[in-house]
Amino acid sequence: MDHPPPGDLLSFLAVAALVIVTPGQDTALTIRNTLAAGRRGGSATALGVSSGQAVWAIATSFGLAAVLTAWAPLFSAIRLLGAAYLVFLGAQALISALRGPGSGAYRSEALPHVVLRPATAYRQGLLSNLGNPKMAVFFTSLLPQFAPPGSATFAGLLGLGLVFCTMTLAWLTAYSVVIARAGQALRRPGLRRALDAVLGSVLVALGLRLATEPS
Numbered sequence: 001m002d003h004p005p006p007g008d009l010l011s012f013l014a015v016a017a018l019v020i021v022t023p024g025q026d027t028a029l030t031i032r033n034t035l036a037a038g039r040r041g042g043s044a045t046a047l048g049v050s051s052g053q054a055v056w057a058i059a060t061s062f063g064l065a066a067v068l069t070a071w072a073p074l075f076s077a078i079r080l081l082g083a084a085y086l087v088f089l090g091a092q093a094l095i096s097a098l099r100g101p102g103s104g105a106y107r108s109e110a111l112p113h114v115v116l117r118p119a120t121a122y123r124q125g126l127l128s129n130l131g132n133p134k135m136a137v138f139f140t141s142l143l144p145q146f147a148p149p150g151s152a153t154f155a156g157l158l159g160l161g162l163v164f165c166t167m168t169l170a171w172l173t174a175y176s177v178v179i180a181r182a183g184q185a186l187r188r189p190g191l192r193r194a195l196d197a198v199l200g201s202v203l204v205a206l207g208l209r210l211a212t213e214p215s
């Protein structure tokens with residue numbers, strides 16, 4: 001398999017890093033689940049997000065993502081389902097903020113992992129990413145630009161896509177470690193409710209924006 005020229009690979013890494021560090025729904029969900037279940041919850045969310053990206057990378061490599069972006073009804077259906085899921089997760093956080101950290105999804109601060117298990121956090125990260133068909137648009141427009149000449153095929157595109165997924169996993173996992181270390185201070189009842197309200201509002205807003213964006 002041909003490899004991208006060093007300059008192209010560096011350019012890809014720079015673009016990928018810029019996109020990954022820009023806060024969005026993946027960051028908000030990772031922070032929320034880290035606060036709910038500690039580092040394990042945040043890391044599981046990060047793994048779920050990167051797994052969803054890997055699915056999009058494989059779909060791009062096979063050419064399926066291009067089909068999806070061209071098929072408006074299916075693209076819109078996935079987008080609306082993803083938007084509804086984000087609104088649902090945001091609503092959960094808002095309800096927790098209203099009820100306080102002693103009830104609802106966070107009813108046990110001492111053992112938060114009993115409520116939000118890593119498997120649940122993983123599933124939330126996975127579904128939130130799979131429900132964002134803009135990833136298909138992003139990968140189909142980004143990856144071919146940096147694939148080496150003559151090898152914009154499955155192997156070349158998949159390699160770049162998996163590099164992107166790995167960078168995302170590393171970044172979001174690091175985020176969860178930082179938030180978890182500050183977790184004791186962040187779990188003070190008043191601050192925790194405020195964070196739940198902010199993160200819930202962000203997720204709802206992102207879901208509504210996803211739902212109302214033109215296809």
